[in-house]
Amino acid sequence: MEEPRRAAARPHTGRRRNEAAREAVLTATMDLLRASGEELTVDRIARAAGVGKQTIYRWWPTKGAVVAEAMAESATAAVGLPDTGTLRGDLAAFFRASFAVLQDQGMVRLLGEVVTGAQREAAVADVLHEFTARRRAALGALLQRAAERGDLRAGADPAVLVDLGYGFLWYRLLVGHAPLDDAAADALADHLTAAATA
Amino acid sequence: MEEPRRAAARPHTGRRRNEAAREAVLTATMDLLRASGEELTVDRIARAAGVGKQTIYRWWPTKGAVVAEAMAESATAAVGLPDTGTLRGDLAAFFRASFAVLQDQGMVRLLGEVVTGAQREAAVADVLHEFTARRRAALGALLQRAAERGDLRAGADPAVLVDLGYGFLWYRLLVGHAPLDDAAADALADHLTAAATA
Amino acid sequence: MEEPRRAAARPHTGRRRNEAAREAVLTATMDLLRASGEELTVDRIARAAGVGKQTIYRWWPTKGAVVAEAMAESATAAVGLPDTGTLRGDLAAFFRASFAVLQDQGMVRLLGEVVTGAQREAAVADVLHEFTARRRAALGALLQRAAERGDLRAGADPAVLVDLGYGFLWYRLLVGHAPLDDAAADALADHLTAAATA
Amino acid sequence: MEEPRRAAARPHTGRRRNEAAREAVLTATMDLLRASGEELTVDRIARAAGVGKQTIYRWWPTKGAVVAEAMAESATAAVGLPDTGTLRGDLAAFFRASFAVLQDQGMVRLLGEVVTGAQREAAVADVLHEFTARRRAALGALLQRAAERGDLRAGADPAVLVDLGYGFLWYRLLVGHAPLDDAAADALADHLTAAATA
DNA sequence: CCCTAAACGAGACGGTACGTCCGGTCTTAAT
DNA sequence: ATTAAGACCGGACGTACCGTCTCGTTTAGGG
Incomplete structure (x- = not known):
């Protein structure tokens, strides 16, 4: 029995995407964000990555999308799921780890750029x-x-609790009026536990 | 022939600052944000306000400052302090009123612009x-x-509670994954009350 | 009797065109052409002229148009109408002067660029x-x-004679197989005179 | 044990040059020039010829070289040497034939491209x-x-006469202010004859 | 009949210039 | 002196094209 066209027979011709270039772009983006002195520019990313500008625009629609992917790559890996036996302990460990990632100034700028970009670019908003x-x-x-x-009280809504926790993080991150350190993580865990349990 | 000292008698020559222009600028800013289709540009603000660009830069140092002042003017007035007799009631009323302001799409973009601008302009950060x-x-x-x-439990920290509340608001505002309606306000009030009381 | 709208009443507001910038652009263009080492680039023109790129694009549609205007300005002035009393003498003087202008290498590149640009840009073609x-x-x-x-013979067509003369000039200029010096001018004058007279 | 010198013994292995591809490239170049709407681009030539870009660059050093070869192939063949018995007659026939080739708009663009390319690429200049x-x-x-x-007068210089003739052609071709038709050929022949004879 | 080398179509790559857009400053004539 | 209009410098943006570099496939000797 013959298919009318074996599209799968030749799924691709031509040179393939250069994975090294992709990584160089994302790494350069993070580095420039950490270096911090200058604005983040597509030209600068390209130059720092040793890559042509078109190679960036071939794979990302926008500078924001690059930043967004850099974020997704470097921020995700970090935090695993702790298991201390108690909710408070778990929350404290979780937020301590989450806050620790944000000690890197580059990461803070990165998240700021993404939340910023998401306000005007749908592609960035999607990644966010x-x-x-x-x-x-x-x-x-x-x-x-x-x-x-x-352990949860009757009326506790996990969705609300989650937004409380991450809201606390992002609010302090963006407004910057108070630190995101271990003490803050513990206090957050404490209050979230109170909200979640009887 | 007159002395310059006469200046006190006539403390000002030339056209005075046009208050109408200031208001036109802030209004035009909000309108453009509501109109939403296009980027917010100083040229566009000036044209929409029927004002010269220089008039804007005479009174505000940067575009961000204009946006920031527009925010400060239109977002502050709204929310007063409710007094229902219970913490949960007060919180619910407070957040219902706070969320109500954000039903205006222009206001959402406005706050987004400010948080965005604060990441790169100190002046905007100050206002924020x-x-x-x-x-x-x-x-x-x-x-x-x-x-x-x-009504507060022993370990409750008002600063943490406040950041939980506003964090919830800003997080949903910027990420947009869940609504900021009356039900959300009530749920927030409920969980915050649980976190604050025994 | 009222006109419906006195458009002429306010023919212009705002800053006027900066004549110095216009000249700086044209001068810089000629200089870069003479310097010869590098390609002629809008960015380079702008930088050399101390001018923003937008200022160039505000007044000229295209790089070619700038080059074309630079040509029109610097090549026109040069050659006046000689009057030696004889046709051969007049032609020799005319072409000696015309060829002299082309001793400047910058001028040769300039004319080459214009003839080049005219092949693809209508605006340049117009100026040419x-x-x-x-x-x-x-x-x-x-x-x-x-x-x-x-002095002209019966069948002589001035339009053809003119195209013969300038054709000779452009042909040698663009192909470069033979010089455009005084001897060439004299030989050209001689043959043109022979073609024009009995 | 064999020396590398053996290479001369077996000068070639592998697939041979595809003559069809060479012709497809030159034909596609002429076709695109005739189609005229768009710029001439190596990518477009390759696509139109159904050929990979590398195949073009394997056989020609630059785009200009392709265009130059296309010109050399299609423009040379055309014009033979007429023999009418008189100089005027020979010239008229020669230029009528030469001008006839230029009725093809593609040929005009082709020559324009070559003269253009010659201004910046030595290889193209050589072909020209x-x-x-x-x-x-x-x-x-x-x-x-x-x-x-x-038949020639004493002072007549064949080199000058030749440049007058071809100068006329190229000047009208590039500037385009007057036609290159049979009447023009006859007028050119007439004036050139006058310049060449007593 | 297989093996090796070159040519092929496709298309990604580094680099450079283009023409547009915007921020913030400066200039003009009018009020 | 302040205004509306708008030109100015600087510099980032996203696109286009050049000439090079892989890919996997196809073609042709030589063994």
Whole structure:
């Protein structure tokens, strides 16, 4: 039995995407953000990565998209799911780890750029949505475990609790009026636990 | 022949600052943000306000400063301090009013622009700091009243509670994954009350 | 009797065109062409002229148009109408002067760029047309004087003679197989005289 | 044990040059020039010829070289040496044939591109030099025959006459202010004859 | 009949220039 | 002196094109 056209027979011709270039771009982006002195510019990213500008625009629609992907790559890996046995302990560990990532000034600028870019570029907003959704899911899983242990009070809504936790993080990150250190993580964990349990 | 000292008698020559122009600029800024289709540009603000560009730069140092002042003017007025007799009621009323302001799409873009601008302009950051500090003070006063009624649990930290509340608001505002409606305000009030009381 | 709108009442507001900038651009263009080492680039013109790129694009549609205007300005002035009493003498003087202008290497590159640009940009073609028309008119006037003296043979067509003369010039200029010096001017004058007279 | 010198013994292995590709490239170049709407681009030539870009660059050093070869192929063949018995007749026939080739708009653009390219690429200039030299030699041969018949006046310089003739052609071709039709050929022949004879 | 080398179509790559857009400053004539 | 209009410098943006560099495929000797 013949297919009318074996499209799969030749799925691709021509040179393939250069993975090294992709990584060089994302790395250069992070480096420039960390170097901090200058504005982040597509030309500068290209020059720092040793890459043509068109290679950037071939794979990312916009500078914001590059930044967004750099964020998604470097911020995701960091935080795993702790298991200390208690909700408060888990939350404290989770937020301590989350805040630790933000000690890198480059990371703070990165997140700022993304939240900024998301306000005007749909592509960036998409990446931000996906990224934050994954982070919320992680925190949600932590709460889910508590729920299974019967630790959550009747009216507690995990979605609200998650937004409280990450809201606290982003609010302090963007406004910068108060630190995101271990003490803050512990205080956050404490109050979130109070909100979640009877 | 007159002395220059006469200046006191006639303290000002030439056309005075046109208050109407100032208002036209801020209004035009909000309108353009609401119209939403295009980027916010100084040229566009000037044209929409029927004002010369120089008139804008005579009174504000940068575009960000204009946006920041527009925010400070239109977002502050709105929310007063409710007094329903219970912490949960007060919080629910406070956040319902706060969220109501954000139903205006222009206001959302405005706050987004400010948070964005604050990441790169110190002047904008200052206005954002001051603005958010005032809002936190308002919420703090509300909690203070509860504390005086003896409604707060021992370990509750008003500063953390305030950041939880406003963090929730800003997080949903910027990420946009969930609504900021009356139900959200009630849920927020409920969880915040749980975190604050025994 | 009222006009419906006195448009002429306010023919212009705002800053006027900066004549110094215009000249700086044209001068810088000629200088860069003479310097010769590098390609002629809008960015380079702007930098050399101490001018923003937008200022160039505000007044000229294209790089070619700038080059074309630079040509029109610097090549026109040079050649006046000689009057030696004889056609051969007039032609020799005219072409000696015309060829002299082309000893400047910058001028040669300039004309080459214009003829090049005219092949693909209508705006450049227009300037080239006007420029060459003016030059042909000058040579035509010279022939006209000879005609009035009765020096032209019956079948001689001034338009053809003019195209022969300028064709010789451009052909050697663009192909570069033979020089454009005084001897060439004299030989050209001689043969043109032979073609024009009995 | 064999020396590398053995390479001479077996000068070639592998696939041979595809002659069809060479012709497709030159044909596509002419076609695109005739189609005229868009700029001539190597990518477009490759696509139109159904050929990979590398195949073009394997056989020609630059785009200009392709264009130059296309010119050399299509413009040379056309014009032979007429023999009408008189100089005027020979010249008229020669230029009528030469001008006829230029009725093809593609040919005009082609020559324009070559003259253009010659201004900046030595390789193209070389081809142009050789091509024009051959054409001049053809016209020179025609004049030589007249000289042998004793038809040329004493002071007539064949090199100048040739440049006058081809200058006329190229000048009208590039500036485009007047046609290159049979009447023009006849007028050119007439004036050139007058310049060459007593 | 297989093996090796070169040519092929496709298309990604580094680099450079283009022409546009915007921020913030300066100039003009009018009020 | 202040205004509306708008030109100015600087510099980032996103696109286009050049000539080079892989890919995997195809073609042709030589063994």
